[in-house]
Amino acid sequence: MKLYNTLSGQVEEFVPSDGNRVKMYVCGVTPYSSTHVGHALSYVVFDTLRRYLEHKGYEVRHVQNFTDIDDKIIQRAQESGVSEDELVEEFIGDYFHTMDALNIQRASEYPRATREIPRIIDAIAGLIDRGHAYPAAGDVYFRVTSKDDYGKLSHRTLDSMIAGARIQVDENKEHPMDFVLWKGAKPGEPSWESPWGPGRPGWHIECTAMSLEYLGEQLDIHGGGQDLVFPHHENEIAQSECYTGARPFSRYWMHNGLLQLGSDKMSKSLGNLVSVVEALERFSPDAIRLYFLSSHYRSPLAYSDEGAAAVERSLERVRRALIPGNGTGPQVEADSHRSRFTTAMDDDLNTPQAVAALFDLARDINRGRDAGQRIDSGQAALQELGGVLGLTFEDRPSPEADLAAAPFIDLLVSVRTELRAARQFALADQIRDGLAEQGVTLEDGAQGTQWQRQTTE
């Protein structure tokens, strides 16, 4: 299996350091607002990676953090008149709720920054001891000039960073690019005791401490959105490698392209967010996952309701291919699709190509059904490979109102069946049209008439 490694800028053969065990760390969210579709994209990508690795027989230990203390959390909590803890609990709950809805597997561990303070302090102290960090006026900074290859992940040099000229001057720092490891507490802020006075950890050091604690000195895969490459992941590398001496901190760095909304990146600062809950009101979890997986994970993806609706329609054909058949002929052949799927996934997770294999398989199943072939083994393959992408092919549950209306719809359908038998087609069509106006579609098949609620717009 080949994966693109941001560190080398190349597609490389993936080989875990320890046999079939894979140590994967994915940066989690800062829980102060609702989970949006950009988060969903990232976690669908890494969930799919994990599912595929497991499909190949790897044992994946997946750790994902929560940054449960930072400026935004403090600010938002104060605005809302709740404690930081309450705010964090609410949005961690929201996160799990939406990720579960999207069929994203739970990580092995979900460490939180505030519960790892001693480990974080140890790491900062170690960095100071080794000359890679220095205290200044209640803060502690990382000394970027102490790491000769600082910038290797984002492929830039300190000089070029300074040329960016958007760095604010800070008198406490030795170098403008030095970043904070420990923030001295301001009045009214939550804080923890430390050798440098009361304060809280900087963003980057949390991930270093937590990955070290739960996965050890060296990771196989470290993932996140492309917006984390600099400074977050660059700084993680600097801290971790300087603290442990183990290089590289992570052997593979993987970054997903960012979701765009219209022409802009979807981001917290732009406020152009679409919540996952909102998207799930309109589309099935499968449709949202498949939408994300229909383009390559490293490409940016523009989200639109029209696009999601098109994907939902395409899923309908696949779902129908899974309706049991009653053919007695030879089994529909699935091996060529299976190997195409695997080849695609082995090639840096080429999910668009893998998805194309699934659509082709669905077509062959439907074709085989029409030809009287047995289709159950093809269907099993479709279900299994779809599962590797986290797709269930389940219909969305019908709204409760439909359950109440079901007996009446059944009655109308049976009346219509009588009318058709009597060749009273005008009246039969009147019933079908009337139901269609109510969003109920009828299909007359060999086994009688089926009705269903129209779910796509």
Next chain:
RNA sequence: GGCGACGUAGCCAAGUGGUUAAGGCGGAGGUCUGCAAAACCUCUAUUCGGCGGUUCGAAUCCGCCCGUCGCCUCCA
């Protein structure tokens, strides 16, 4: 200003040196059907932003130009 990515059919999107340029949505025609729907079949890019170049051969490599976007600051 620095670093980087991308531009493939009406739309979304694979393919990155060599048989007929995946797949999906949409559209056209057909089979089936009382008519539909669904499913299936056929068609829907002689061509890959533009112009040059390298090569026996390029969407795929190189140069220039045009256009779009990301990162450099909190962000998945």
